Amino acid sequence: MEQEAATRKRRIDPKLHAAGWAVTPYQPAFTASPPAASAVEEWPTAAGIADYALTDDGVVRGVIEAKKVTVGPKSVLTQAERYSRGVGGVPLIRGEFGVPFLYSTNGEQIYFHDVRRHQNRSRQITTFHTPAALAEFLKRDTDAELAALGAIPFNQRLRPYQIEANEAIERAITEGKRKMLVAMATGTGKTLTTVNEIYRLMKSGVARRVLFLVDRRALAAQTVREFSSFEPEPGLKFHKIYPVYSQAFKREDLGDDSTFDANVMPSSLLTQPKLGDAFVYVTTIQRMSMNLFGGERALKVEDETVDTDVDQLDIPIHAFDLIIADECHRGYSSKERAVWRETLDHFDAIKVGLTATPAAHTVVYFENMVYRYDYERAVQEAHLVDYDVVKVNSDIRINGVFLNEGEQVDHIDPETGNKQLDLLEDERSFDASEVELKVTAPDSNRKILKELQRHAEEFEAAHGRFPKTLIFACNDLPHISHADQLVDMAREIFDRGEDFVVKVTGRVDRPLQKIRQFRNRPKPQIAVTVDLLTTGVDIPDLEYLVFLRPVKSRILFEQMLGRGTRRGGALAPTKTHFVVFDCFGGSLMDYFKNTTGITAEPAESDNKSIRQIIAEIWQNKDRDYNVRRLVKRLQRIAKSMIGEGYEAFATFIPEGDIADWASKLPVFLRTSFISTMKILRDPAFQDLLENYPRGGKTFIVASSAVDDVSSEWLIRGATGREYRPADYLVAFSDYVRAESQTMEAISVLLGRPSGWNPKVLTELRDVLSRRPEHFTEANLERAFRVTHGKALVDIISMVKRAVLDSAPLMTAQERVRLAVTAVTRDCRLSEDQQRWMDYIEQHLVKNLSIDREDFDLIPVLSAPGGWRRANRVFEDHLSELLERLNEELAAV
Secondary structure, eight states: OHHHHHHIIIIIHHHHHTTTTTEEEGGGGGTTTTTTEEEEEEEEETTTTEEEEEEETTTEEEEEOOOOOOOOSGGGHHHHHHHOOOHSSSSBTTTTBSSSSSEESSSOOOOEEETTTTTTOOOEESSSSOHHHHHHHHHHHHHHHHHHHHSSSOTTTTTTHHHHHHHHHHHHHHHTTTTEEEEEEETTHHHHHHHHHHHHHOOOOOOOOEEEEEESSHHHHHHHHHHHOOOBTTHHHHHHHOOOOOOOHHHHHTTTTOOOOOOOHHHHHHHOTTTOEEEEEEEEHHHHHHHHGGGOOOOOTBBOOOOOOOOOOOOOTTTTTTETTTTTOOOOOOHHHHHHHHHHHHHHHEEEESSSBBBHHHHHHOOOEEEOOOHHHHHTTTTTOEEEEEEEEEHHHOOOOEEEETTTTEEETTTTTTEEEEEEESSSSEOOBBTTTTTEEEHHHHHHHHHHHHHHHHHHHHSSOEEEEEEEEEEEOOTSOOHHHHHHHHHHHSSOOOEEEOOOOOOOOHHHHHHHHHHHSSOOOOEEESSSSSSSOOTTEEEEEOSSSOOOOOOOOOOHHHHGBBBBSSSSSTOOOOEEEEEEHHHHHHHHHHOOSBOOOBBBBBBSSSHHHHHHHTSSSSSSHHHHHHHHHHHHHHBBHHHHHHHTTTTSGGGGOHHHHHHHHHHHHHHHHHHHHHHHHOOOHHHHHHHHOOOOOEEEETTTTTOEEEEEEEEEEETSOOOHHHHHHHHHHHHHHHHHTTTTHHHHHHHHGOOHHHHHHHHHHHHHHHSSOOHHHHHHHHHHHHHOOSBBEEEOHHHHHOOOOTSOOOBBBHHHHHHHHHHTOOOOOHHHHHHHHHHHHHHHHHHHHOOHHHHHSSSSHHHHTTHHHHHHTTOOHHHHHHHHHHHHHOOO
């Protein structure tokens, strides 16, 4: 077993040398004149011998307590505290410590404690600080920096909740926290909030060197633009106050923006950080991990090629004061999580994670959820829009595909695209999870798109615009692309030109340009994607989201929903909500309805190869678990192996039956460990496990499979409860009946029409919309249209029908026409009076009530002359006319 002396020489000394400390034996003369940048061994103190003293600039700056590798160093940090008290100093730090920086280590783990502030907590670091780092720490006054931070006024152009997030971050930093998580719903301005916070931290000196990590080059470019467009001081953009560096970008990362000029990060700022440096560096996690660990640690991100111009650099752990990890929920596999964690762990910095969808592993890493602004609150405060649900009931999507004997199908080779016609000699069954993976039923896709068309065209007739629509397909694989099939069918069904429907995936030419066109231009109106548009893309005008892709990850599902939550832009300025089409009979919405806000999600276990698992069994590391793990890997091999594989494996195991051998493996390892491990550790056997003969896949086009497709609109209340339209109207009726005697607006409509006026109407709308059922006019109108087949029912009709089944359902136009006719039936209007009555009628169709103030506030009435002219035209009887009109509107 390795002793402490060996640990120091083999493990600790090399780390000290790497950090720039010369390991030096103690000499008595050092007490009076400590050497520069040295780790002096066996330094005497009044409390005993310190294993190492870190000396520089003629003083002792730190002490290190060393233990052998088998001892956990965290618990022995108190010994370093004791030595610090024994060194003595003038003046003493906090009245007791003579040395500010304390370390404990076993050569593999290092713990550090800066004892200068009571709020500072000990923390694990990856390697020792350099002499320059400790010199910088001593020159900084944290209390003064925090005081300066508190004195900076908040930018009042931020929304209140964004200021709340900034305050929460600053409170956590003041309390000495080094890791924190900020969760803000998609579309609420996480990046803007963070850019403002970075400015505040840099201006106060709390953080001077800032690293902003993203996971795509395009997002890095987008973030740099955010910094360049933000104005923290009047007339000054952020990048004019502090440098904003980035990696070099490719043209496809920037799209059409030829004016974008990247300020590429100099390597010297990373490798030689200095106290006077102040900058922001925006880069991808992939690039930074390659800078730290080399090209072998490169992460592959879908739809993005790995950078090839990345050098491995010697970056010290104090290179940054603050690290922002954007979209930190990402990383669904163990390997991805490991790279994220190791990259962040390398640096000794304040770390802030940003996410809209906090996963359990994210919360665990960042430790402190300092602020949360969730979707429901953002909707209530009108910063985001809510959604309704259309349940698309597809028999095939729910129950799968059943093919009878004798049916004609096409077999497609996914490798070559070759298609072969075949007649089934026996029945075949595919469950719903295999649709679009092993089989496709064109009739199902076509009928679902036809159902989408019906809803979209109804929306277009009601709102005067086609709803921007995003369809999530299952895949975009060569020869069997579900996305391609949907694009072709949608172009045929909607029949509005080739550019009306586009595919936006990593396989199209210039995908980011396609995204910008979909976001900013009238066409395309329909985009079909798989993963590329799931996160990080801002499309405010999106109004329809179609889930034709099954989803099991809550994080992914909420990110996909987040594409529609933003308020409308130039193309959809009156957007009030968006619509989710659940093409699995509502099962997707039901699956995620009861999930918690923070859910643990299983990671794909790709971080250990089969060779590593075998090695850990040999070394008796968690042997039982690794044996079970190996058995599962071998059984997967058996399922995907072709006949030649049995012949290849027969060299090592009986008859090459890998499935049978795997099932007996636990027994073999208990009874014949050495001989079994000889097989498992054979390099040829391990190579075969990785490169065994695999079977080719086939894909079936079931053209004869007929689907039964229908849809049902669900209305979502403020609490998240979903109502069928008929049930929604029952709830509305119950509420109106219960409030008919107590709410003035309802009692006026039901019995006192002379009291109807704009104030009463406004009260009615406000009270109804604030109800948990979210009784907005838009929701009620949709429910009446679906249930009664009457479009554009007005609010007065809705309330009256809620109490009396025989009450007529009218549109605003119909009601106003009847009211105007009733009031003017016995009058002969002059030409001027008729013109003014037309103006009044236009106003009433939109507002269903009128009073004197409207004539000076509403353009259709104020532009022709307002109250004075209109009253003169009606010979000073306009007030009486308006009272009669209001009464008739409520009485009809």
